[in-house]
Amino acid sequence: MTAAAAVFDTLLDRTIAPGYTRLGFGWRRRHWPADDPRPDAMRGRTALVTGANSGIGKAIAAGLAGLGGTVLLAVRDRARGEQACTEIRAAHPAADVAVIVCDVSDPQSVTACADELADRLARLDVLIHNAGMLPPERTETAEGHELTLAVHVLGPLLLTERLVPLLGAADAARVILMSSGGMYSQPLAVDDPEYRHGRYRGAIAYARTKRMQVALTPLLAEHYAPQGIAFHSMHPGWADTPGVVTSLPLFHRITGPLLRSPEEGADTAVWLAATAATLPSGQFWHDRRVRPEHYLRRTHFRADDRDRLWRFCREAAGLDVD
Numbered sequence: 001m002t003a004a005a006a007v008f009d010t011l012l013d014r015t016i017a018p019g020y021t022r023l024g025f026g027w028r029r030r031h032w033p034a035d036d037p038r039p040d041a042m043r044g045r046t047a048l049v050t051g052a053n054s055g056i057g058k059a060i061a062a063g064l065a066g067l068g069g070t071v072l073l074a075v076r077d078r079a080r081g082e083q084a085c086t087e088i089r090a091a092h093p094a095a096d097v098a099v100i101v102c103d104v105s106d107p108q109s110v111t112a113c114a115d116e117l118a119d120r121l122a123r124l125d126v127l128i129h130n131a132g133m134l135p136p137e138r139t140e141t142a143e144g145h146e147l148t149l150a151v152h153v154l155g156p157l158l159l160t161e162r163l164v165p166l167l168g169a170a171d172a173a174r175v176i177l178m179s180s181g182g183m184y185s186q187p188l189a190v191d192d193p194e195y196r197h198g199r200y201r202g203a204i205a206y207a208r209t210k211r212m213q214v215a216l217t218p219l220l221a222e223h224y225a226p227q228g229i230a231f232h233s234m235h236p237g238w239a240d241t242p243g244v245v246t247s248l249p250l251f252h253r254i255t256g257p258l259l260r261s262p263e264e265g266a267d268t269a270v271w272l273a274a275t276a277a278t279l280p281s282g283q284f285w286h287d288r289r290v291r292p293e294h295y296l297r298r299t300h301f302r303a304d305d306r307d308r309l310w311r312f313c314r315e316a317a318g319l320d321v322d
C-alpha cells in the first residue's frame with residue numbers, strides 16, 4: 001500500500017460509516033497486501049467456527065472450506081447447522097464440512113463439544129469465536145451470567161481452554177475473536193461486568209462485551225504463547241446478516257444498500273486464518289490491517305483494570321485464574 005493509500009485507509013477508518021460499509025471494503029480490497037491465501041491454503045488443516053449456521057459465520061465456514069480446509073460448524077441447533085452445510089456444499093462441491101453442537105452460553109455444552117472434538121481430531125489449526133447476539137432485555141444463563149458476557153467472553157474463554165491440547169498439537173494454531181466496531185463506544189466495564197447496575201440496553205451490553213474481547217486478546221496471546229497459539233481479534237464492518245435484520249431493524253433499513261455482504265464481513269477472519277504471512281499475536285484487525293483499540297479518550301483503561309477483568313472472567317468461566 002502506498003503512503004497516500006495508507007492515509008486514505010486511515011481516513012476511512014476514522015470516519016466510520018464509509019470505512020465500515022461496502023464502500024470501504026471495495027476500496028481496500030484493491031490495496032490488499034500481496035498475501036492473499038493460496039487457493040489451497042487450508043488443505044490439511046481443520047477449523048472450528050462457532051455460530052456458523054448463518055451470516056458471517058456461515059460465510060467464514062464457506063470461505064475456509066473453499067480453501068480446502070476441513071471445517072466444523074459449531075452451532076446450537078443441529079438442523080440449522082446441517083442446512084448451512086448443505087448450502088456450503090452446493091457452493092463448494094468438494095467442501096469437507098460437518099456440524100458439531102455447541103451452545104457457547106452453556107458450559108456443559110461447551111465442555112461436551114470439546115470432549116467430542118478430542119475424540120474426533122488429532123489437532124485443531126483454527127478456532128473462530130464468531131457466535132454473537134444482542135438481546136432485547138437482560139437475560140441470565142443458568143449459571144447466573146449476563147447473556148452477552150456468557151456468549152462473547154466466558155464461553156470463548158472456556159472453549160479455548162478446553163481445546164488447548166488440540167490447538168497446541170497444531171503447527172502454529174490461530175484463534176480469532178469476532179468483535180464489533182460498536183466496542184469503540186464503550187469503556188471496559190470492569191466494575192460491573194455482569195451489567196447488574198443502571199438501565200440495561202442490549203446494544204450497550206453487546207458493545208461492552210465486544211470491548212472485553214478486544215481487551216483480553218493480548219492477555220490470551222501472552223497466556224497461550226507457550227503452546228504456540230496466536231490470538232487475533234477483529235471487527236467485520238457492517239454486514240447484511242440475519243442478526244442485523246432482527247436485532248437492529250432501523251439500522252438495517254437506513255444502511256441497507258451500503259451494508260457489506262456476509263462474505264465481505266467474513267474476509268478478514270478467513271484471511272487471518274489462512275494467510276501464509278506471519279502475523280503478530282494479540283492485535284485487533286479490520287480489513288486485513290491492525291487497527292487502534294480506541295477512538296475516544298474516555299474508553300482508555302489501565303493495565304491493572306484489564307488484569308482485574310481477566311481474573312474475573314477466568315473465574316466466572318470456571319477456569320484457574322493464573
Ligand SMILES: NC(=O)c1ccc[n+]([C@@H]2O[C@H](COP(=O)([O-])OP(=O)(O)OC[C@H]3O[C@@H](n4cnc5c(N)ncnc54)[C@H](OP(=O)(O)O)[C@@H]3O)[C@@H](O)[C@H]2O)c1
Pocket residue numbers: 050051052053054055056057074075076077080102103104105106129130131132133151178179180181182235236237238239240241242243244265
Ligand atoms: N453483521 C454485522 O454487521 C456485524 C458487525 C459487527 C460484529 N458482528 C459480529 O459478527 C458475528 C456474527 O454475526 P452476524 O451478523 O453474522 O449475526 P447472525 O447472522 O445472527 O449470526 C450469529 C450466529 O451466532 C449464533 N449464536 C448466537 N448465540 C449462540 C450461542 N449461545 N451458541 C452458539 N451460537 C450462537 C447464532 O445462532 P442461531 O442461528 O442459533 O441464533 C448465529 O449462527 C457476531 O459475533 C457479531 O457480533 C457482526
